[in-house]
Amino acid sequence: MSASDEIEDSSAPLIEHLAELRTRLIRCVLAFIVGIVLAFTVAEPLLQFLLGPIEETLRALGDPSPTMQYTSPQEYLFTLFRISMVFGFALAFPVISYQMWRFVAPGLYKTEKGAFLPFLVASPFMFFLGAAFAHLVVTPLAMAFFLGFADVSSIFANLLAATVDRLPDGTQVPADLAVVPETVDGVRITFFGKVNESLDITLKFIMAFGLCFQLPVLLTLMGKAGLVSAAGLGAVRKYAMVGILLLAAVVTPPDVTTQLILFAVVYGLYEISIFLVRYVERAREKRMRAEGTWFEDDEDEDPEAEDKTP
Numbered sequence: 001m002s003a004s005d006e007i008e009d010s011s012a013p014l015i016e017h018l019a020e021l022r023t024r025l026i027r028c029v030l031a032f033i034v035g036i037v038l039a040f041t042v043a044e045p046l047l048q049f050l051l052g053p054i055e056e057t058l059r060a061l062g063d064p065s066p067t068m069q070y071t072s073p074q075e076y077l078f079t080l081f082r083i084s085m086v087f088g089f090a091l092a093f094p095v096i097s098y099q100m101w102r103f104v105a106p107g108l109y110k111t112e113k114g115a116f117l118p119f120l121v122a123s124p125f126m127f128f129l130g131a132a133f134a135h136l137v138v139t140p141l142a143m144a145f146f147l148g149f150a151d152v153s154s155i156f157a158n159l160l161a162a163t164v165d166r167l168p169d170g171t172q173v174p175a176d177l178a179v180v181p182e183t184v185d186g187v188r189i190t191f192f193g194k195v196n197e198s199l200d201i202t203l204k205f206i207m208a209f210g211l212c213f214q215l216p217v218l219l220t221l222m223g224k225a226g227l228v229s230a231a232g233l234g235a236v237r238k239y240a241m242v243g244i245l246l247l248a249a250v251v252t253p254p255d256v257t258t259q260l261i262l263f264a265v266v267y268g269l270y271e272i273s274i275f276l277v278r279y280v281e282r283a284r285e286k287r288m289r290a291e292g293t294w295f296e297d298d299e300d301e302d303p304e305a306e307d308k309t310p
Contacts, residue, residue, distance in 0.1 A: 034088075035087070036088035039086075043087075054068075054198055070195045119221050130213030139202055141258045215269045216276055244267050245263055
């Protein structure tokens, strides 16, 4: 066989892998497009759901009918499309992960397949858990912090008083019955929220906490691969605490309560990660002992100590 024939034979598997990769990517893109279309059909209810914490905060501050606005003709449509992309990817993720799995599975051993598959399932679950925590706990606290600077209740009361000088049928209210807004010095500062900006804050919290909740999955997978150890993670615990505090200061608003919640949650996930890595290490040791491939490390023995003994 000539050298050119050997090159052609070795390139055939590569071409087949590239063709399979192209097929998998096309299926992923098609699933993503279908997910976007499905999510767009319910984009408005999803927007109302995402803006729920802001609505509850405004009602608690005295606004009986919270209102959001958009300032450009295309802004609302683009906001709905942005929501459709985020939730469309969530809908398409099972198909995307399955295609990724089908592409890499043939190159893995049976034991590696059994080790990798649980993490593929746990990753989206932990992301959705973090997203739910962000939407139900963190975002309401952040909205209460941001909107709590202004006396919103008195502002909305004055805005309503200025608009009730006419009856529903258009009849002018008599002067002695009309509500006259209180005249005060200075400029009235009130909140007229933009849809895209308010949504941007909510999505940032969801993405940040969703990624933070990936910490146990990532560290356990690294422990499975032997890249980290439970002892090593425990040794850098104090540095991890400082890093988590910095993360809480960057991700959350300057609200001590929200920062403490994020710190407690992420640090708890770090401790859970140490426990899971230790469990993985014990399971690997047990398996290797059963196979007869486990060898004790003699790290405690000092080879120079024998030379120093008389």
